[in-house]
Amino acid sequence: MSEAPIIEIRGLRKIYRVGRVDVEALRGVDLEVGRGEFLSIVGPSGSGKSTLFHIVGGLTPPTEGTVRVDGQDLGAMSDAGRTRMRKSTVSFVFQKFNLLPNLTAAGNIELARFLAGKNHTEDTGFQEALQLLGIAQRLSHKPSELSGGEQQRVAIARAIVKHPAILLADEPTGNLDTVNSRAVLEVLRDLNERLGQTILMITHNPEAAAYGHRIVHMQDGRIMPPPPA
């Protein structure tokens, strides 16, 4: 890839304070993700992958090291700056879908569009994405009236409505059965292939991880070297 990476991480450390104890969640992570790449991050619980996800998504600041996302230095950002970044640059897809229960699917998507300050006028890219997601007929339903797979596809629609530079997916198939998992993963792959969406996906599932162009293994707050071929 000749382009500058969309995510560039150097010597990233993150220390959480839990009660009176400091917990080192990330212990010097170096990572580059190219624009348009679909990267899978795998690792056991406590390996630091969620922390990495939160930092890249601007939900928490790094303790040490450099994190550049779409040209923006997260280490130098204030809370307001990270909020702006979440508004325009990154989007999340969570394991538990995290749709607002009182809004319809369309309402959830519209709210994300509104918060991002995007115009409601013709958005052909998003219409195409809705076709890919196959939820056009379910938009008037509330999350409680949708299946897990449908909820996750609505969550993906909500994530891409603002055309983020990066889509961060945290165990997107963790709450789904095999059929729905496959459907969601195929949607993610389609989004990446057809729309060039950069995707960073955390997963426990090796099958799900295989949908990515590249798999990164994490353990004990570090990125492990790739296993020998």
Next chain:
Amino acid sequence: MRFRPLRTLLSVLLIAIPVTLILTLVGLSQGLLQESAKRTRGVGADILVRPPNTSLLSFSVASMPQNLVRWMEQQPHVTAAVGTAIAVVSGITSVSGVDLPEFERMSGGFDYLEGGAFKQPDDILIDDYYARQQNVHVGDHLTVLNRKWRVAGIFASGKLAHIVLPLPVVQDLTGSIGKVSQIFVKLDDPANTKVVIEALSKKLSATFLSMEDILSLTSVENVPGLRSFIRVMIGIAVVIGFAVVCLSMYMAVLQRTREIGILKSLGASRFYILELIVAEAFVMGICGTVMGILFSFGARWLILTLVPASLTQAIVPHWWPIAGGIALAASLLGALYPGLRAARQDPIEALAYE
């Protein structure tokens, strides 16, 4: 709000209660003052002379010498003067002692609906309002000031007082022989009121009220005791409104922790979250105000239905914005802490909240 209807309804109801309390209290005071002013104006005098530093509502014991009445009649432009002695019966009810022939000369007399003037020493006159309240007719007996009286006449309300006795009787009962509580003064021309008040003020230390003054004094702001009481009520309203909204919004923020996390993950700013909470409190404050205003009509109806011919509660629209402002201020104040707490919520912790 509409997704938690019971909590919202209870909060609105609790905001409405202090609004109702304020409006009912002010309405009752206003009604009382208006009634009192109406009866005073009904006498037909142009000037009311009272002891120094007394308000329209104070039932002062007779303290002015009765011979002032004759002196008053000798002043330029004065055509008649009538002295009355007031004795408190209970609470806000009082009895006025008056020389009936003098009073009739000034006011044209009472408009009797039943019976007529005093005939026997134990006779009493009451207005139809008091008769309805006590459910008595002419010939029935009433106990007033620890004595039994025979109702000699029932007159149309709106003149002097609800209960009337001969002047010497009230003076005797209150131990103020030769004294009066107030003097009604009639002039040759009402246009001379200002001139006469100025002239009398130079000769006599007393409170002189023209009929215009009396009209302007029928506001609770002009009664020092009521003013303080209403301020206390406003204070209580603010505290209740603040506590209710604070608790309600705190609960709302707790219940919506995860939703706040979702909004933050979508890029909602701290200000946006605070705005959501404050806007909800604002709407609750408005709804509480509207409900409180409606309840004040309900309180009026309830008083009229349960205790007919008792207290008159005026509807006070000019107090609606004041009561609404108090409710809104308390609501917004109450929303501030939960709103700031929500705005400062850590998005990761909020998203992990179950």
